[in-house]
Amino acid sequence: MTTTPANSRAAAVRLLSRVLQKRQPLEEALDPVLQGFPPRDRALARAITSTALRHLGVIDALIDKMLDRPLPEKALDVRHILRIGITQILYLNIPSHAAVHDTVALVPDRSKHKGLVNALLRRIDRQGEKLLLKIDIPRRNTPPWLWDAWIAHYGEESARRIAEAHLTEAALDISVKSEPEKWAEALEAEILPTGTLRRATTATLVDLPGFEEGAWWVQDVAAALPAALLGNVAGKQIIDLCAAPGGKTAQFAAAGAEVVALDRSKNRLKRLEENMARLRLPVTVVVGEGENFVPKRQPDGILLDAPCSSTGTLRRHPDVAYLKSQADVDKLSGLQARLLDHACEILGPGGLLVYSVCSLQPEEGERQIAALLDRNPALKREPIKAEEVGGASELLNMDGDLRTLPFHLGGMDGFYAARLRKISTPSA
Numbered sequence: 001m002t003t004t005p006a007n008s009r010a011a012a013v014r015l016l017s018r019v020l021q022k023r024q025p026l027e028e029a030l031d032p033v034l035q036g037f038p039p040r041d042r043a044l045a046r047a048i049t050s051t052a053l054r055h056l057g058v059i060d061a062l063i064d065k066m067l068d069r070p071l072p073e074k075a076l077d078v079r080h081i082l083r084i085g086i087t088q089i090l091y092l093n094i095p096s097h098a099a100v101h102d103t104v105a106l107v108p109d110r111s112k113h114k115g116l117v118n119a120l121l122r123r124i125d126r127q128g129e130k131l132l133l134k135i136d137i138p139r140r141n142t143p144p145w146l147w148d149a150w151i152a153h154y155g156e157e158s159a160r161r162i163a164e165a166h167l168t169e170a171a172l173d174i175s176v177k178s179e180p181e182k183w184a185e186a187l188e189a190e191i192l193p194t195g196t197l198r199r200a201t202t203a204t205l206v207d208l209p210g211f212e213e214g215a216w217w218v219q220d221v222a223a224a225l226p227a228a229l230l231g232n233v234a235g236k237q238i239i240d241l242c243a244a245p246g247g248k249t250a251q252f253a254a255a256g257a258e259v260v261a262l263d264r265s266k267n268r269l270k271r272l273e274e275n276m277a278r279l280r281l282p283v284t285v286v287v288g289e290g291e292n293f294v295p296k297r298q299p300d301g302i303l304l305d306a307p308c309s310s311t312g313t314l315r316r317h318p319d320v321a322y323l324k325s326q327a328d329v330d331k332l333s334g335l336q337a338r339l340l341d342h343a344c345e346i347l348g349p350g351g352l353l354v355y356s357v358c359s360l361q362p363e364e365g366e367r368q369i370a371a372l373l374d375r376n377p378a379l380k381r382e383p384i385k386a387e388e389v390g391g392a393s394e395l396l397n398m399d400g401d402l403r404t405l406p407f408h409l410g411g412m413d414g415f416y417a418a419r420l421r422k423i424s425t426p427s428a
Contacts, residue, residue, distance in 0.1 A: 008041045009084055010106055012048040016080045019053065019319045026050065026319040052087040053318040054167060057140035059086050062131055066120050071113075078113045081106050085121045089128060096125045138163035145326050146311060146360075153362045158405065162360065162414070165406035170315040170413075172199040175219040175247065176210075177254045177279070183210055192409060193390030194228075196221040214279040219247040222312070222404040222415040225389060226356035227303055229402070229419045233257035236300035241290045241343060244268030246275045246283075248303055253281035262286045262293055290339050298348030306336045308357035308364045312414025315406055333363045340372050344379060347422045352382070356402070356417035365416030369401065372420075382419045 011033050018029040026049060034042045052059060063082050064070070071079055081103060088099035100121045107114040124131075139147060142163045150159035174197040176183045184190065186209040189197040198221070210216050227248040230238065234256035240249045243261035245268060252259045253276070261283050263269050269285055276283045286293070290304070309324045309332055310317065340355060347353055355372075357364045373379060383400020386393040397403040402417035 008037070008044040009048065009088075009102055011037070011041075011045040012052070012084045013077060013080045013106060015045065015049040016052060016083060017076070019049075020080075020322060021076065023323055025323060026053070026317070047092065048084050048087055050169075050318055051091050052083045053322065054169075055087065055091055055141055056083070056318075056322070057142065058132070058135055058137055059083050059090075061135055061140050062086060062124065062128070063120070065131065066123060075113060078107065078111075078117065081117055082120060085117070086124050086128070089121065089124050090132070100125065137167075141167065143321050146321060149326075149361060154405075161407045162405055165411060166314040166318070168315060168411060170220065171411060172202050173197070173219060173221045173224075173412075174199070174216045175224050175251065176216040177214075177250075177281075183216060186210060187216075192221055193392050194221055194225060194409075195390065196224050198410075212278075214281075217247060217250055217275065217279060219250075220313075220316075220413045221409060222413040223247055223358065224251065225395075225402055225404070225415065226305060226354050226417040227251040229354045229384060229388065229417060230301045230303065230352055233301065237297070238301045238303065239295060239299045239346075241293070241302055241304045241339065242306055243285075244272045246272035248305060249283055250275065250279055250281055252303075253283050254279075258284075260284045260286060260295065260299070262288050262290060264289050291335075291342050293342075293346070295346055298346060299351060300348060301352045301354070302343050302347050303354050303356070304339055304343050305356045305358075306332075306339050306364075308332055308336070308359040309361055310358050311360045312358040312404075312406070312416075315411065315413070329359075329361050329363050333368060336364060336368055337371065340368070341376070344372075344376055344420075344422065349422055351422050353379070353420045353422065354417060355420070356415060358413050358415050360405070360414040365403070365418075366397070366399075366401070369418040369420075378422055379420045380423050382421050384417075384419060 014033050015029050018024040019026050030046060034045055085099060085103035088094040089096050103121060104118045107117050138160045150162055176197060180191055180195060180197060184197050187197060187199060189199045192198055205211055233252055236257055238252045238257045239260045241262055243249045244263040244265060249259055249261045261272060266287055269287055273285055309329050310320050314321055343353055359365060384396055384402055389395045394408060395402060395404050402415060404412050404415045406414050
């Protein structure tokens with residue numbers, strides 16, 4: 001298949017349609033839409049789409065401001081074309097004349113909107129920067145359901161900083177099995193206070209030193225913290241209750257634990273097994289439901305990295321803001337509560353349970369654990385100490401739980417984690 005930049009732009013239109021109309025995650029839409037595209041054109045289509053989603057609120061505000069009358073509901077493709085055109089002009093390092101020409105070419109010649117698209121994009125080229133100065137960018141780019149929830153829980157100043165952090169694409173964070181100093185030098189990375197390596201620029205992973213030999217894996221700095229909260233796991237049995245794709249499983253195995261990695265998805269577990277094979281780490285893999293899994297013996301520790309709304313991952317997955325809603329948070333909160341109750345049942349006396357979610361929503365984090373402690377007297381919170389997170393005390397809340405925000409440590413996923421000790425067997 002021969003592709004051109006124009007084809008990449010057309011693909012970006014189709015990708016936006018799949019995400020915003022069909023509510024398909026961007027990662028799932030990429031392969032079917034970009035099949036046969038060479039790497040360079042594939043990267044362009046992905047960059048245009050993800051950047052458009054990252055700035056979607058502002059882009060739509062500009063479109064609406066410059067239109068004399070709203071676009072018809074049936075003209076969604078025209079709006080998508082405008083979105084990808086504005087994205088190129090304002091946010092990507094693409095010459096404006098090329099962005100305008102190739103984007104206008106996507107509108108059929110017979111369409112009455114071809115002239116409108118051309119005129120609007122040229123106006124954006126001339127006036128876009130000035131128009132941006134009049135827009136509350138963090139608020140516009142955050143759907144109201146998220147903005148209101150963050151204001152209520154974190155306050156306006158932190159909510160704004162969260163929204164601003166989402167405008168910057170995530171760096172490449174790496175967890176290593178050993179010798180962090182050696183691999184920091186080899187990978188041209190810095191070592192963060194928590195031990196994660198960070199590269200300032202992305203790269204093709206297979207071309208980086210240590211990939212083929214399984215010396216490291218990609219894992220956001222925040223995602224690497226919950227597993228570490230179980231302490232020294234060498235020789236202990238640890239259940240990773242919702243394990244795929246396996247970053248935390250790898251941490252346990254690399255630390256010498258006897259790991260049982262459980263997940264309900266065979267496909268996701270296949271990916272986990274492939275990752276463990278590359279890393280040369282021994283893991284027992286089990287397909288099953290976390291709500292009713294019964295281990296052969298009670299484990300020393302459990303990590304429940306529960307299914308969640310993923311609102312803490314918007315730097316790398318901006319589509320989440322438009323795919324999820326408060327109804328999803330409410331539904332997932334019920335599942336999380338059931339998983340927590342079952343995890344407590346199968347945990348051995350004196351064992352540790354770490355609960356985590358990559359969510360910024362309190363219903364899935366702070367409130368979830370508060371409710372668990374109210375209904376289960378066999379559990380006691382074990383506060384996390386600053387030295388366990390590299391001395392970064394800002395990552396801990398007043399209860400001693402982990403609460404990372406996207407603007408912490410120069411950029412990280414929003415995570416919540418709590419550590420609980422099973423102090424007795426619940427009474428019947």
